[in-house]
Amino acid sequence: MNAATASIALALVQFCGGLIMAGLFMNMPKEHCTRLWALSGLCGAAGICLMLVGYNHMGDVWNPLALLAGNTGLFSCCLLAWAGLRSFYQRRTGWWPWLLVGFYAFLFSLLLLYQVSFTQRSYLALVALQLTFWLALGEFARGMSGPHAQRYARWSFGRCIGIVSLLIFISTHVARFVLSFSHPELFIPPAMSNIGVALIYLIPLSGSLLFSVSLMMIYFERLLADRQRLATEDQLTGALNRRELVRCGELLLARAVERKSVLALAFIDVDHFKQINDRHGHLAGDRVLAGIGATLAQSCRPGDVLGRYGGEEFCAVFPGVDHDQACQIGQRLLESVRTQRFEHGHPVTISVGLAVLQPGNQRSWDELVHEADLALYRAKNEGRNAYRMAMSFGH
Numbered sequence: 001m002n003a004a005t006a007s008i009a010l011a012l013v014q015f016c017g018g019l020i021m022a023g024l025f026m027n028m029p030k031e032h033c034t035r036l037w038a039l040s041g042l043c044g045a046a047g048i049c050l051m052l053v054g055y056n057h058m059g060d061v062w063n064p065l066a067l068l069a070g071n072t073g074l075f076s077c078c079l080l081a082w083a084g085l086r087s088f089y090q091r092r093t094g095w096w097p098w099l100l101v102g103f104y105a106f107l108f109s110l111l112l113l114y115q116v117s118f119t120q121r122s123y124l125a126l127v128a129l130q131l132t133f134w135l136a137l138g139e140f141a142r143g144m145s146g147p148h149a150q151r152y153a154r155w156s157f158g159r160c161i162g163i164v165s166l167l168i169f170i171s172t173h174v175a176r177f178v179l180s181f182s183h184p185e186l187f188i189p190p191a192m193s194n195i196g197v198a199l200i201y202l203i204p205l206s207g208s209l210l211f212s213v214s215l216m217m218i219y220f221e222r223l224l225a226d227r228q229r230l231a232t233e234d235q236l237t238g239a240l241n242r243r244e245l246v247r248c249g250e251l252l253l254a255r256a257v258e259r260k261s262v263l264a265l266a267f268i269d270v271d272h273f274k275q276i277n278d279r280h281g282h283l284a285g286d287r288v289l290a291g292i293g294a295t296l297a298q299s300c301r302p303g304d305v306l307g308r309y310g311g312e313e314f315c316a317v318f319p320g321v322d323h324d325q326a327c328q329i330g331q332r333l334l335e336s337v338r339t340q341r342f343e344h345g346h347p348v349t350i351s352v353g354l355a356v357l358q359p360g361n362q363r364s365w366d367e368l369v370h371e372a373d374l375a376l377y378r379a380k381n382e383g384r385n386a387y388r389m390a391m392s393f394g395h
């Protein structure tokens with residue numbers, strides 16, 4: 001296969017890749033980033049088409065206007081992909097990139113007007129595309145520390161693929177730039193060398209396909225994480241919802257029984273919560289619940305499980321915690337809520353019922369919850385703002 005046929009074949013693959021990317025993102029939920037990525041795919045496909053029209057079969061300029069539009073389309077495709085990434089990581093992009101596109105088109109038309117060589121024209125494209133690759137790389141890097149990183153995993157497969165594809169782009173462009181100085185004959189169309197075809201078409205093609213895949217992956221990873229969160233988290237307090245609490249609690253309990261280790265369960269209820277609702281309104285009540293959820297979460301270690309059992313009741317499971325440690329935890333939970341300041345100004349207290357699984361004991365989840373629940377009723381009946389241990393320990 002000669003260089004001209006290879007370049008047409010690879011350009012057609014790139015054209016199809018652009019169309020597939022556009023089609024996929026058009027059918028995804030309508031968000032700013034998916035729209036930008038769909039547009040980027042369309043621009044890429046259109047740009048490649050126009051580039052094919054722009055050259056004759058000898059690789060010389062045949063239609064300068066098509067070439068100008070094609071090159072500008074490819075640059076816009078990269079800028080749109082970057083702007084989509086910005087939007088994905090919750091950053092806004094102004095209108096200045098479109099000024100850049102205009103400036104690029106102006107410079108490229110000057111080069112066509114003065115009929116500079118293919119290699120010299122490539123330098124402009126190389127510099128412009130390098131800029132977009134570094135911008136996108138910066139976006140991936142900043143995405144690991146911004147608001148996105150607080151909700152989602154810092155490292156994901158999609159992001160790694162994206163970074164690898166950008167490094168492929170950057171290194172091939174640098175190699176092409178350097179080689180075009182020392183070995184300009186490698187890049188003379190149409191008798192382009194194998195190295196030339198690889199650096200101009202083949203490697204960037206695999207890079208751009210990989211980059212499109214990475215955009216889809218980071219989008220799906222976020223979609224799945226959101227679904228998972230919706231299915232397992234209590235929206236108001238950020239603690240686990242009851243179903244997930246029971247699932248995790250049963251798992252920890254089964255493990256503790258199997259290993260003959262200790263485990264503590266705390267049943268937590270906000271005192272006189274109805275009064276807070278009645279006096280300050282349900283919205284203020286909601287904020288109190290959210291605040292208590294956050295405070296209780298801070299009192300738990302990694303590996304502990306905290307969930308909202310229902311209404312103003314929370315439940316926490318502490319693996320590896322024995323009777324004495326459970327008493328300390330009970331005291332710590334009371335303190336943490338009692339010392340918290342809420343917007344309505346009044347202190348809020350909780351009551352806690354604790355049950356402990358002793359080493360070698362067999363207990364079901366329901367039994368342990370029932371024991372802690374009975375202990376909680378004692379705490380309530382004996383004046384609230386206190387913790388009580390399940391009867392067998394007679395606190």
Ligand SMILES: Nc1nc2c(ncn2[C@@H]2O[C@H](COP(=O)(O)OP(=O)(O)OP(=O)(O)O)[C@@H](O)[C@H]2O)c(=O)[nH]1
Pocket residue numbers: 236269270271272273274275277281282283284285286289310311312380384
């Ligand atoms: N704002 C708000 N209130 C809730 C929510 N879930 C339950 N509640 C309210 O919580 C209150 C619970 O009241 P009670 O069960 O009487 O308990 P209490 O007033 O805390 O009294 P004690 O538990 O005996 O100290 C009810 O008024 C519920 O309407 C919620 O998600 N948000």
